[in-house]
Amino acid sequence: MPAIQSTVTEEIHPDVALVARAKDGDTAAFEQLVRQYERQIFRVAQHITQNREDAEDITQDAFLKAYEKLDQFQGNSKFSTWLVRIAVNESLMRLRKRKTSKTVSMDEDVQTEEGSIPRDFAEWRPNPEQLYGQSELSHILRKTIQGLPPGFRTVFTLRDIENLSTEETAEALGLSVPAVKSRLLRARLQLRERLSRHFGHKKEGLPA
Amino acid sequence: MTCTDFLSQLTDYFDGQISPELLEEVRAHTATCSHCEVVLDTTSKTIAVYRDHELYEFSPELRDRLHAAIMAKCSPKT
Numbered sequence: 001m002p003a004i005q006s007t008v009t010e011e012i013h014p015d016v017a018l019v020a021r022a023k024d025g026d027t028a029a030f031e032q033l034v035r036q037y038e039r040q041i042f043r044v045a046q047h048i049t050q051n052r053e054d055a056e057d058i059t060q061d062a063f064l065k066a067y068e069k070l071d072q073f074q075g076n077s078k079f080s081t082w083l084v085r086i087a088v089n090e091s092l093m094r095l096r097k098r099k100t101s102k103t104v105s106m107d108e109d110v111q112t113e114e115g116s117i118p119r120d121f122a123e124w125r126p127n128p129e130q131l132y133g134q135s136e137l138s139h140i141l142r143k144t145i146q147g148l149p150p151g152f153r154t155v156f157t158l159r160d161i162e163n164l165s166t167e168e169t170a171e172a173l174g175l176s177v178p179a180v181k182s183r184l185l186r187a188r189l190q191l192r193e194r195l196s197r198h199f200g201h202k203k204e205g206l207p208a
Numbered sequence: 209m210t211c212t213d214f215l216s217q218l219t220d221y222f223d224g225q226i227s228p229e230l231l232e233e234v235r236a237h238t239a240t241c242s243h244c245e246v247v248l249d250t251t252s253k254t255i256a257v258y259r260d261h262e263l264y265e266f267s268p269e270l271r272d273r274l275h276a277a278i279m280a281k282c283s284p285k286t
Contacts, residue, residue: 025284034278039266042274046264056270060277067282118215121243124250128257142263160255166223185219192247192254199250 015079023070030070034063037080040162041087047157048091049098050146058094062087077171081164085172088154095150116186120193122200131199144194152187159184209237214244221248222255 015036021029041062046055065086066073073082128137145153158169159180170180214237220226221234238245 027279027282027284030282031279034275034282038271038274038278042266042270043264052264055264056274056277059274060281063278064281118243118247121246123246124253127253137257138261138263141258141261145258145263156258161258163259166225181219185215188218188222188251188254189215189247191258192251195254195257196250199253 013078016075019070019073019075019079022067030067033079037083038063040080041083044084044087044157044162045091047145047161048088048150048154049094051098054091054094054098058087058090061090065090078168081168081172084158084162084164084168085174088158088172092150092154116189118189118193120196120200122196124196124199125201128195128199140195140198144191144198147194148187148190152183152190155180155183156187156191160188209233211237211241211244214238214241215247218248218251222252 015033018029018033022033038059042055042059045058045062046052049055049058062083066083073079128140132140145156148156154173155169158164158172159166164172166177166180166184169175169184170177173180175183214234217226217230217234221231226234234248238248
């Protein structure tokens, strides 16, 4: 057994060993990786494409691509980030094919100013969960995120729903960290503005 | 701190990457600006409500079907 260097504080991600085994042709190791990430990849694809059938296809294609290109995975990033990147690219490609009129790219949404400057200052009291039942709330949340430009929706999904770090999100999208931050701000503000139509309560008539 | 300055710090604020000095300024600003106070609160709730609600069902049936389809495609080339 090789000696373990105790001075190295950075923990080695358990995926590293699985990826190495998968590269050597160990199907069980690859299957373990599939099991770990199929839900996340499906969710990312569904959020970006807003279509369940597309999300199913993309999930299969993304894992197949990862399987075929495993040798090219250098391990500079986390395996999960690399996988998400493949799934995002597949999802955006799918959107491009589906929509001919609307632009779908990580760059072209930047022009969208709508909702970037807060206009609605109503408080959300009571909380959305107290205001709506579970299924109605889910419906509002789905409709609202559907209305975001795909580029913003993608950044918000990776960062706030899937909990990737800013750096991982940048890597998965091929964007710089400042670009991710600026898109994330706009995505959050636009969602907030749109949700305020449902959740906002004006303070009219109440003492300040 | 102006409202525009406040907005420019919002991402770092939510990501916990804001310096203690700027955090003080954000707090001082929202203490006196009710609009930005609401923006801070409702943006925070926006993130939380999406984080806390699984919007798309991933049923065991779907998982099994998807898993089987993936593994059928990813088999060793002989």
